[in-house]
Amino acid sequence: MKEVMRDTSKLTPIEIALGVDENGMTTAGKLYEFLELNPAHYARWFKKNIMENSFAEKSMDYFPFTTNGECGGQASQDAKLTAGFAKKLSMMQKNQKGxxxxxYFIGVENGAKKMIGNQTRQIPLTEHPGEVANLIKVxxxxxxxxxxxxYESMDVSRMICxxxxxxxxxxxxxVPAFKQMNFDDYMKSSGEDET
Incomplete structure (x- = not known):
């Protein structure tokens, strides 16, 4: 069977690593695997970090379900996790993956701050309205x-602003309903400029 490739261009690297689906969800099992924790302690980790987590809400952050054990094995607990909740749990983990x-998230925040800082430097005149006024005057x-x-000067002023x-x-x-004459043309047309 041919596997269909999914567009991951709108996912962050951590979302790709967590296997976040098109609904913005992953599973506790995938998260546990991502965190490289001991498989023997999964049930205890699941209970403590998901079911008893006072900062998480059932049917909002996680949606529990049971998986059938393969080949007659014991059924185990799992849950669909929102990507946001999975990210919080990954940051809480006290190991190298955590x-x-x-x-990663500190780097993203620093990158956002830097980008905002660069945007304000691109248009320095907005920080100094007097400089915009001087430009308009010139x-x-x-x-x-x-x-x-x-009216043409005012239109250009508005565009600059x-x-x-x-x-x-x-x-x-x-904009006047008729074309305005400048003073010299007016004087010529009225005959007062004849000498």
């Missing part, structure tokens, strides 16, 4: 010197 799990002054209409996460009200830019 230490690896703790280091751009609008240049546009005014080139003869741009005031949006790039830095600053929202201006929509009514900041009021």
């Amino acid at each position: 230490e690896s799990a703790r280091n 751009v609008t002054n240049r546009m005014d010197k080139q003869g741009s209409a005031s 949006e790039q830095y996460g600053i929202q201006l009200p929509d009514n900041v830019v009021k």
Whole structure:
């Protein structure tokens, strides 16, 4: 029988190692195997860490079931575990696998902090709104010197603000119903500039 390959691209390495299924679940048996614990102590570990765990809730974090013993063997207890609960149990384990799990999650947290720190450095002007205002002043002054209409300058100002996460009200830019003339053109058209 050909085994179907499952897409694991959205799983973390620890979820893959725990055999987390498409429903976000693994089993106590898989977790115990992952933790490389003595098979002879499984029943005691199961009772203490799952059934008597005061921080876990039945039918929320774990779903117990019994497995039939193969070849006439004794039935044993198992449980479906949510991935989150399995991760907590792996971090509680006092052996090398538990230490690896703790280091993994500390590394993930440090990576997230670093990523957040990098994002704030990518747009330094948002930390200093005065610098955004200075940028807008430089751009609008240049546009005014080139003869741009005031509504065009305000539209560019709004676009600059949006790039830095600053929202201006929509009514900041009021486009006139007719094309505005600049002062020189007005003067020429009214005949007052004739000398």
